[in-house]
Amino acid sequence: xxxxxxxxxxQILEAIVEDYIATAEPVGSSAVARRHALTLSSATVRNVMAxxxxxxxxxxxxxxxxxxxxxxxxxFYVDSxxxxxxxxxxxxxxxxxxxxxxxxxxSGILKETSRTLSQLSSYMGVVVAPxxxxxxFRHIEFIRLGHRKILAILVSSKGAVQNRLIxxxxxxxxxxxxxxxxxxxxxxxxxxxxxxRERILTEMKNEKAQYDHLMSQALRFSEQAVTVESDEIFIxxxxxxxxxxxxxxxARMKEIYEAFEQKGIILQLLSRxxxxxxxxxxxxxxxxxxxxADISLITARFVTSSNTVGMLGVIGPTRMGYSSVIPIVDYxxxxxxxxxxxx
Amino acid sequence: xxxxxxxxxxQILEAIVEDYIATAEPVGSSAVARRHALTLSSATVRNVMAxxxxxxxxxxxxxxxxxxxxxxxxxFYVDSxxxxxxxxxxxxxxxxxxxxxxxxxxSGILKETSRTLSQLSSYMGVVVAPxxxxxxFRHIEFIRLGHRKILAILVSSKGAVQNRLIxxxxxxxxxxxxxxxxxxxxxxxxxxxxxxRERILTEMKNEKAQYDHLMSQALRFSEQAVTVESDEIFIxxxxxxxxxxxxxxxARMKEIYEAFEQKGIILQLLSRxxxxxxxxxxxxxxxxxxxxADISLITARFVTSSNTVGMLGVIGPTRMGYSSVIPIVDYxxxxxxxxxxxx
DNA sequence: GTTGGCACTCAAAGGTGACGAGTGCTATTT
DNA sequence: AAATAGCACTCGTCACCTTTGAGTGCCAAC
Numbered sequence: 001x002x003x004x005x006x007x008x009x010x011q012i013l014e015a016i017v018e019d020y021i022a023t024a025e026p027v028g029s030s031a032v033a034r035r036h037a038l039t040l041s042s043a044t045v046r047n048v049m050a051x052x053x054x055x056x057x058x059x060x061x062x063x064x065x066x067x068x069x070x071x072x073x074x075x076f077y078v079d080s081x082x083x084x085x086x087x088x089x090x091x092x093x094x095x096x097x098x099x100x101x102x103x104x105x106x107s108g109i110l111k112e113t114s115r116t117l118s119q120l121s122s123y124m125g126v127v128v129a130p131x132x133x134x135x136x137f138r139h140i141e142f143i144r145l146g147h148r149k150i151l152a153i154l155v156s157s158k159g160a161v162q163n164r165l166i167x168x169x170x171x172x173x174x175x176x177x178x179x180x181x182x183x184x185x186x187x188x189x190x191x192x193x194x195x196x197r198e199r200i201l202t203e204m205k206n207e208k209a210q211y212d213h214l215m216s217q218a219l220r221f222s223e224q225a226v227t228v229e230s231d232e233i234f235i236x237x238x239x240x241x242x243x244x245x246x247x248x249x250x251a252r253m254k255e256i257y258e259a260f261e262q263k264g265i266i267l268q269l270l271s272r273x274x275x276x277x278x279x280x281x282x283x284x285x286x287x288x289x290x291x292x293a294d295i296s297l298i299t300a301r302f303v304t305s306s307n308t309v310g311m312l313g314v315i316g317p318t319r320m321g322y323s324s325v326i327p328i329v330d331y332x333x334x335x336x337x338x339x340x341x342x343x
Numbered sequence: 344x345x346x347x348x349x350x351x352x353x354q355i356l357e358a359i360v361e362d363y364i365a366t367a368e369p370v371g372s373s374a375v376a377r378r379h380a381l382t383l384s385s386a387t388v389r390n391v392m393a394x395x396x397x398x399x400x401x402x403x404x405x406x407x408x409x410x411x412x413x414x415x416x417x418x419f420y421v422d423s424x425x426x427x428x429x430x431x432x433x434x435x436x437x438x439x440x441x442x443x444x445x446x447x448x449x450s451g452i453l454k455e456t457s458r459t460l461s462q463l464s465s466y467m468g469v470v471v472a473p474x475x476x477x478x479x480f481r482h483i484e485f486i487r488l489g490h491r492k493i494l495a496i497l498v499s500s501k502g503a504v505q506n507r508l509i510x511x512x513x514x515x516x517x518x519x520x521x522x523x524x525x526x527x528x529x530x531x532x533x534x535x536x537x538x539x540r541e542r543i544l545t546e547m548k549n550e551k552a553q554y555d556h557l558m559s560q561a562l563r564f565s566e567q568a569v570t571v572e573s574d575e576i577f578i579x580x581x582x583x584x585x586x587x588x589x590x591x592x593x594a595r596m597k598e599i600y601e602a603f604e605q606k607g608i609i610l611q612l613l614s615r616x617x618x619x620x621x622x623x624x625x626x627x628x629x630x631x632x633x634x635x636a637d638i639s640l641i642t643a644r645f646v647t648s649s650n651t652v653g654m655l656g657v658i659g660p661t662r663m664g665y666s667s668v669i670p671i672v673d674y675x676x677x678x679x680x681x682x683x684x685x686x
Numbered sequence: 687g688t689t690g691g692c693a694c695t696c697a698a699a700g701g702t703g704a705c706g707a708g709t710g711c712t713a714t715t716t
Numbered sequence: 717a718a719a720t721a722g723c724a725c726t727c728g729t730c731a732c733c734t735t736t737g738a739g740t741g742c743c744a745a746c
Contacts, residue, residue: 028739041689046740064696064739106508139486143498151502155486159494163504165449238581239600248593250585257582371708384720389709407708407727 011036012048013057014081017069021319024245026066071284071318074296078281078322085324087331091120095332099339106160106340111234113312113336118237121325123316126299128270129232130308132160133194140184140222142166142177150177152225156193158304158340164225172217180218188222197226233267235260235315244317246294255293270311273299279330284318294318298325300333304340312336354379355391356400357424360412364662367588369409414627414661417639421624421665428667430674434463438675442682449503449683454577456655456679461580464668466659469642471613472575473651473683475503476537483527483565485509485520493520495568499536501647501683507568515560523561531565540569576610578603578658587660589637598636613654616642622673627661637661641668643676647683655679 005013015036019027029049030042049067052058057073060066069077087095098116099109110127117125135156143151148171154162172180187203188196200223209215238260247253260266269287273280282297289295298320299313312333314325348356358379362370372392373385392410395401400416403409412420430438441459442452453470460468478499486494491514497505515523530546531539547553547562581603590596603609612630616623625640632638641663642656655676657668 026739030739042739043689043691043741044687047688050741060740062696063694063741064737066739138488141484141496143482145481145498145500145502149502151498151504153484153496153498153504155488155494155496157488159488159492159506159508161494161496161504161506163502165502239597239603242593242597242600250591250593250596253593253596254582254585257585261580261582369708373708385708386720386722387718390719393710403709405727406710406725407706409708 008040009048009052010081012045013052013069013073014077016049016052016058016067017073017077017081020069021321024319026061026068028066031066071286074283074318074322078283078326082323082326084327087327091328092331094120095328095335099335106158107232107234109336109339110232110310110312111236113332114234114236117312117314117328117332118240120328121314121316121321122237122240122243123314123320123325124238124241125234125236126266126270126311126313126315127234128267128311129160129234130158130302130304130310132156132162132308134192134308135160135304137188137191137193137196140188140225141181142172142221144172144174144177147171150221152221154193154225158308162225164227166221166224168217168221176214180214180221183215183218184222193226197223200226235266241316244319246317246319252293256295259289259293269297270299270313273311273313274301274309277301279326279333280313281322281326296320298322298329300329302333302337302340304337305342310336351383352391352395353424355388356395356412356416357420359392359395359401359410360416360420360424363412364664367662369404369411371409374409414629417626417661417665421626421669425666425669427670430670434671435674437463438671438678442678449501450575450577452679452682453575453653453655454579456675457577457579460655460657460671460675461583463671464657464659464664465580465583465586466657466663466668467581467584468577468579469609469613469654469656469658470577471610471654472503472577473501473645473647473653475499475505475651477535477651478503478647480531480534480536480539483531483568484524485515485564487515487517487520490514493564495564497536497568501651505568507570509564509567511560511564519557523557523564526558526561527565536569540566543569578609584659587662589660589662595636599638602632602636612640613642613656616654616656617644617652620644622669622676623656624665624669639663641665641672643672645676645680645683647680648685653679 012032015032016027019031019035029045032045033040033042049058053060053067057070057076058067059070061068095116098112106129110129114125114127117127135158138157139155141153143153145151145165148168150166150168150172152164152166154164188199191199200219203209204216204219204223209219238257241247241256242253247256269289279298279300282299284294284296287295287297289297294317295315296318297313297315299311301309301311303309313329316325355375358375359370362374362378372388376383376385376388392401395416396403396410400413400419401410402413404411438459441455449472453472457468457470460470462468478501481500482498484496486496488494488508491511493509493511493515495507495509497507531542534542543562543566547559547566551558553559581600584590584599585596590599612625612632622641622643625642627637627639630638630640632640637660638658639661640656640658642654644652644654646652656672659668
């Protein structure tokens with residue numbers, strides 16, 4: 001889908017896209033001629049615009065309104081027109097400060113990052129925690145909470161913690177639990193969570209384990225503990241999207257909010273981005289989010305020292321301030337990667 | 344603010360409130376006379392309605408519309424008119440099932456509860472986790488994650504887990520961390536988190552501790568670990584509120600969503616409910632949530648075996664189906680209490 | 687190739703009047 | 717004296733119309 005355009009057409013298209021991003025109103029030929037101090041009359045611009053419309057880059061909502069960029073136009077815009085803004089010193093400061101300040105483990109950092117993204121972009125921030133499964137196992141522990149109830153705590157080397165309540169058939173003494181823990185910690189040292197899980201399953205079939213009651217118990221408990229729940233995902237700044245005029249109507253918004261309550265959808269979407277490096281941009285239907293709502297998504301992945309991969313980004317209207325959001329997402333991903341690699 | 348009303352006035356008021364709850368439209372005199380098969384003409388109803396308006400229980404948006412209940416009317420309605428529906432067998436089944444199914448510790452249960460509340464009421468469900476602080480301390484543990492980085496894990500007897508990343512000045516060997524943990528676990532056995540915190544602070548001034556380097560380190564770490572973050576709060580079903588006609592306008596909704604992003608506000612609100620037993624109902628301005636938005640809140644507290652208290656409830660429009668939501672909240676609170684007391 | 691001019695289109699905004707739901711008052715019935 | 721029927725009145729809603737103006741497309745002129 002290569003688009004060939006003369007320099008002038010490009011210039012005009014850029015002007016239209018940026019105008020529309022700024023105002024959310026269809027932009028007319030005279031507005032382009034005036035605002036951009038091109039040495040062109042509106043009539044000429046009109047001719048060019050007619051061309052662009054024919055090429056599927058613009059549409060008019062009706063005959064006597066201005067024109068609106070299509071998805072294709074946004075695509076072209078971000079691919080070859082947009083002049084990326086620098087991330088300002090102040091923004092950098094904010095990103096770094098927020099990354100660091102949060103005290104409460106991995107979740108805390110990521111949640112704070114999501115909030116920062118939302119603040120700086122004025123759209124929604126979204127962060128998907130690195131999948132636990134490829135993290136390296138660090139520690140497992142069983143704590144007796146009460147009669148026949150124990151809490152399993154699983155810690156990865158990145159500080160991600162997962163805990164799970166387990167009901168047991170018999171009551172276990174703390175010493176037993178300690179021995180189980182030691183046994184498992186020994187067994188799973190250095191493995192990733194996925195590997196650990198496999199190891200547990202093979203061990204369970206092992207003859208020796210089957211005769212040692214305590215060991216078989218330990219294996220069964222740990223099998224529950226390493227079964228990973230759905231990934232953590234942080235979406236912040238949902239209210240901000242209401243500022244966008246195109247979402248001021250209730251039906252539209254409902255669609256979006258419902259999409260987001262199904263966090264699974266986003267997860268699926270984002271998992272696609274995991275493979276590629278650098279900033280990824282999905283415009284409108286490319287997001288395969290709710291059918292019609294004009295949503296765009298700018299994401300980048302971040303990595304940790306143990307090579308697990310997470311995702312962060314910004315969700316906003318197609319009519320989004322790409323020139324400033326793209327660098328922010330990029331920079332934030334770098335910072336988070338650096339922070340998480342300092343282990 | 345006692346309101347004295349004749350039986351007939353009460354009946355009519357009830358009819359109006361319920362009609363309005365059902366339709367969200369101002370209700371007129373003839374509608375009342377007809378729908379309720381009272382042996383009264385619309386003219387008579389009009390007289391009564393004029394009375395009720397004088398008493399501040401009704402308002403008319405304009406001369407020739409029907410009338411709308413005021414906050415005061417809702418208050419009176421829930422205090423002395425409403426006929427509570429039974430919780431249906433099916434609803435009970437759902438509540439119980441959802442409470443139990445969730446595997447992932449306390450947070451999981453509470454989140455699921457919030458979702459269930461939202462589903463059954465068709466409004467928003469909200470759950471505030473029992474404040475950790477009055478929970479009994481169970482276990483503390485330090486895990487070395489990497490160079491000069493340790494993870495502190497604090498577990499309460501109810502299975503609530505809090506973890507915190509700590510950067511240390513020197514690198515600690517696992518054995519040291521183990522000894523610290525043992526020391527602290529011994530020291531804080533049987534105390535509540537609050538008491539444990541105090542204990543730590545007094546110990547830190549203790550001479551003996553000041554000379555034992557390891558001990559003083561342990562105390563400093565644990566002090567960070569027991570410092571409680573903001574309470575956990577689960578709000579589910581935010582999209583549902585968009586179904587309510589009175590919130591179909593964007594400005595209204597924005598107000599609400601912003602209020603909820605500031606979870607602190609809700610927390611403050613809910614903490615008031617903690618003291619009282621049974622179902623609490625806050626109507627409109629009583630919620631002291633966003634000034635104007637017509638929001639009501641139905642809450643009940645739940646308790647755990649260790650006597651910590653959490654809050655759950657439903658947030659909806661003032662025009663809410665009180666007769667069915669109140670029993671649902673009540674029943675859910677009882678179930679959650681029972682579930683959490685089974686330790 | 688660019689431009690000015692002009693006829694044309696169409697949504698948005700404003701105005702008008704019929705309609706009807708609902709009220710308040712009063713005279714009348716029970 | 718309480719309940720009702722009747723009636724004039726109010727006022728928002730709806731359907732319909734006109735006006736306005738931004739914007740287009742096309743053509744003839746530069």
